[in-house]
Amino acid sequence: MKLLIVDDEVEICDFLKSFFEERDYEVVTANSGEAALEIVKKIRPQVVLLDIKMPGMNGVRVLEEIKQKFPRIKVIMVTAIETRDKIEECLRLGADNYITKPLSLEYLENDVREKIEGLKNTLLS
Numbered sequence: 001m002k003l004l005i006v007d008d009e010v011e012i013c014d015f016l017k018s019f020f021e022e023r024d025y026e027v028v029t030a031n032s033g034e035a036a037l038e039i040v041k042k043i044r045p046q047v048v049l050l051d052i053k054m055p056g057m058n059g060v061r062v063l064e065e066i067k068q069k070f071p072r073i074k075v076i077m078v079t080a081i082e083t084r085d086k087i088e089e090c091l092r093l094g095a096d097n098y099i100t101k102p103l104s105l106e107y108l109e110n111d112v113r114e115k116i117e118g119l120k121n122t123l124l125s
């Protein structure tokens with residue numbers, strides 16, 4: 001199970017990385033949208049946790065690119081205080097869910113697991 005965590009805040013990436021690694025996920029992190037897209041092409045993660053607000057290429061643009069090229073990758077947006085408009089834009093662009101900071105890790109893990117289970121069911125059916 002490959003998970004890509006994207007956030008411009010290195011501490012958030014490190015924190016989430018150890019949380020998910022302890023739960024046997026294979027985790028890769030990226031600190032910018034540009035780096036995230038490179039990694040997506042290379043490793044094809046099943047799920048991406050994607051921060052919306054990043055300098056340079058923001059999460060909305062990264063989401064758009066991922067969904068255009070790799071529509072089967074599940075993308076969960078991570079937002080601080082964002083407007084409803086921005087969240088709706090992400091959902092319209094194909095985001096599979098969103099979660100707001102401060103993060104509830106339990107909720108987040110359930111959601112990641114659910115997305116991966118969903119993918120397995122698609123493969124089996």
Ligand SMILES: [Mg+2]
Nearest residue numbers: 008051053054
């Ligand atoms: Mg950010």
